[in-house]
Amino acid sequence: MGRVVIAPRLFLLPSMFFRRVFTSLSRSQFPTPLRSSISVAIPRFSGRNRSEIQRKRFGSRLMASAARTGDGRRSPFVPLPSSDADKAELYKGLEAALGSSFSSEPLSPPSNPLIIVISGPSGVGKDAVIKRLLEVRQQIHFVVTATSRAKRPGEVDGKDYYFVTKEEFLSMVERNELLEYALVYGDYKGIPKQQIRDYMAKGYDIVLRVDIQGAATLKSMLGDSAVFIFLVAESEAALVKRLIDRRTETAEMLLVRVATAREEVKHLKKFDYVVVNAEGKLDGAAKLVESIIDAEKARVRQRNVQI
Numbered sequence: 001m002g003r004v005v006i007a008p009r010l011f012l013l014p015s016m017f018f019r020r021v022f023t024s025l026s027r028s029q030f031p032t033p034l035r036s037s038i039s040v041a042i043p044r045f046s047g048r049n050r051s052e053i054q055r056k057r058f059g060s061r062l063m064a065s066a067a068r069t070g071d072g073r074r075s076p077f078v079p080l081p082s083s084d085a086d087k088a089e090l091y092k093g094l095e096a097a098l099g100s101s102f103s104s105e106p107l108s109p110p111s112n113p114l115i116i117v118i119s120g121p122s123g124v125g126k127d128a129v130i131k132r133l134l135e136v137r138q139q140i141h142f143v144v145t146a147t148s149r150a151k152r153p154g155e156v157d158g159k160d161y162y163f164v165t166k167e168e169f170l171s172m173v174e175r176n177e178l179l180e181y182a183l184v185y186g187d188y189k190g191i192p193k194q195q196i197r198d199y200m201a202k203g204y205d206i207v208l209r210v211d212i213q214g215a216a217t218l219k220s221m222l223g224d225s226a227v228f229i230f231l232v233a234e235s236e237a238a239l240v241k242r243l244i245d246r247r248t249e250t251a252e253m254l255l256v257r258v259a260t261a262r263e264e265v266k267h268l269k270k271f272d273y274v275v276v277n278a279e280g281k282l283d284g285a286a287k288l289v290e291s292i293i294d295a296e297k298a299r300v301r302q303r304n305v306q307i
């Protein structure tokens with residue numbers, strides 16, 4: 001932590017009865033220009049009526065014009081208003097003493113749009129968490145993946161996925177329209193590039209939903225410029241029960257997914273964050289993902305992704 005030390009009597013200007021107060025900052029923490037830039041000259045008065053005398057001698061009008069000399073050096077002849085002056089007078093007095101007006105520009109730089117990659121084993125709840133996230137958060141776009149798999153009951157074309165034939169999918173690959181694609185359990189899935197560019201240009205954060213294989217490919221392409229979140233159930237048993245409850249797979253398909261999930265969890269360490277989507281705690285998982293996004297927005301060194 002930087003310490004602020006007020007050294008009250010460093011030198012005297014006898015003719016003007018001025019005391020120069022140097023506000024010096026801990027030398028180990030701050031560079032010299034910063035330390036020397038905040039020295040403030042105030043009149044030297046003592047006793048209980050100090051503010052009264054100040055007011056009489058200099059009047060209530062601040063000598064802001066005297067705050068700077070022509071060559072940019074600050075004149076020492078800038079009295080501060082008394083501490084009990086009204087807020088506006090104090091504000092102006094501080095500006096005059098510093099020799100420049102206070103800026104209303106934001107102190108934090110604007111945050112860059114993020115790409116958030118959400119991955120995890122089949123059935124862990126990727127779609128469910130993303131759906132909830134989109135309900136509670138603005139300026140976020142879920143990239144609709146193109147897939148050659150058949151539509152499940154309740155799924156909507158263009159909202160859950162773009163459902164295309166294998167031939168259509170392969171011609172998208174040919175035209176280099178996909179950021180990443182893979183054959184997952186016999187079906188193609190791929191991420192359309194243009195959609196990402198369009199929404200990022202509008203300042204939206206982008207959510208990508210990929211399997212572990214897709215996350216590995218994206219990691220090698222995007223490196224640290226994207227945020228990688230691994231979604232897990234609270235336990236392997238809970239994941240299997242959730243998959244069974246979904247009733248969308250045959251027993252053989254379930255076996256493949258469960259065996260794959262066991263391998264996939266080993267890749268957890270390659271991700272930036274792990275979020276537990278526990279049974280009945282979908283809201284909690286979505287909130288944690290939101291907090292991660294908020295924290296990423298507050299980073300000093302922003303990620304900067306180019307597609």
Ligand SMILES: Nc1ncnc2c1ncn2[C@@H]1O[C@H](COP(=O)(O)OP(=O)(O)OP(=O)(O)O)[C@@H](O)[C@H]1O
Nearest residue numbers: 122123124125126127128246277278279280281282
């Ligand atoms: N926290 C939770 N508690 C209970 N059920 C959940 C929870 N999260 C998701 N589910 C349910 O678990 C099932 C699997 O979820 P979902 O389809 O979102 O998984 P997924 O990871 O997208 O799967 P896949 O990769 O196979 O498409 C769904 O029926 C979903 O409603």
